[in-house]
Amino acid sequence: MSQHKEIREGGPRPTRGDVGESFSSNPEELNDEDTLLRDLIPPKVVPIRRDNVEAPVEVGEGSVALKLNRLLQNVVRATIAAQSQSALQPTVQVEETPAQKRLKIVKGFSQLMPVMFEGGADPMIADDYMEQVETQLTSMDVTEDHLKIILATYKFAKDAKLWWKLVTSRYKVEEMSYDKFKELFYEKYFPLSKRWELQDQFHNLIQGSMSVVEYENKFTSLSRFAPEMVKDEANKTRKFVSGLNDRMRPLITAQFIKVVSGLNDRMRPLITAQFIKVYSEAVKRALMLEADNKEKDARREQYKQKRGAGPSSEGSSWKRNRGGPS
Structure with a gap:
């Protein structure tokens, strides 16, 4: 009578087959995911009492362990499916805007040209600076005239910077050719008489x-x-x-x-x-x-x-x- 009462109060105990419901019913049909999920809760021998007799039972036979096992199974399956889906999708590259491309080129030019040009009366310094500028423009494959002018004047300082402000107030730099810029530059810092x-x-x-x-x-x-x-x-x-x-x-x-x-x-x-x-x-x-x-x-x-x-x-x-x- 005590045994039937204990069963009515606690309910029927789940068997090993109940735990296996979360996997394939046929052991031979277990796939890799089922095998992985089945091993998430490794068996552990814990002594419990049945009919006043202590007997080893594997953890996982209770209803809480069964729900946890099924929850973990669903999480892992969802993760594997998401990873597989992302691996199949091609990587989408965001195309740079013209402004971003120009900024990237200016930063690269700044690293290649650490020397500043301050102007002055020495024409050799001006000629050396312009030779370095054209070497870097060639190596970076810059062909747009306006961008070449931006880069050539990017390292101007002191007297050269003031002179360039005067030039921009007299000319439309956006429409100026690079050859015209060089002509103005050499006219200012390396006149023909000095050459x-x-x-x-x-x-x-x-x-x-x-x-x-x-x-x-x-x-x-x-x-x-x-x-x-x-x-x-x-x-x-x-x-x-x-x-x-x-x-x-x-x-x-x-x-x-x-x-x-x-x-x-x-x-x-x-x-x-x-x-x-x-x-x-x-x-x-x-x-x-x-x-x-x-x-x-x-x-x-x-x-x-x-x-x-x-x-x-x-x-x-x-x-x-x-x-x-x-």
Whole structure:
């Protein structure tokens, strides 16, 4: 009677089959999801009492565990379905607006061009700045004139910034071509008269008291203002060698000739001409000769000092041997 009362009060206990209702009824038909869900609550042996006898029963047989298991099953299935659906859908890329594209280009240009241009009276600084601007515009493949002008003036500061404000008050910058901008820029910071002056400086450039390194740096800097004189390697090398000091210039050609002196008469002039056409080789030879000349001058100076001290002592000794006054 006590047993029937206990059953009426607590209700019939669910069996292992009740827990399995949330999965396939046929164990052979279990799919991967059912297997995963079935293992969400691992079996655990917990002692309970039945008919005053302690017996092991797996957790999950109660109605609460059954509901929890079914809830977890639904959540996992919904998650798997959502992930599968999102994986099948292509990624939608939001197209940038023209303003966003322009801002992106300006930021990239700002990182590539850390140097500011403040104006000033030195035309070389202005020309160097414009060369850097055009190099970066080419590397970024910027072709729109208005955007090129925006980028070229983005790094203006001080005097250059004030000048550009005056320009924008006189011209419609939105309709201005990039060539017109360059014309105005060079008219302000690199007038044609100054360019002609630098061309003359390159035409008359000689080494003088400069070292080979100093001469080569100035040669390279000024050569861009006289492109017709350095249009190819041979002309550039010839101009460089012609400006070297009289002490070094003949030796440059002589060293080239010495390299090929063992060749026959038919090949020697051709090989020598080819060597002289290489600008980098001419600079290298000039540096070697300069170092060699410095070493020779140092040795000659030491010899003079020794010789200046030597004859006086030898002369005194000779006089003493001849009986003359010491």
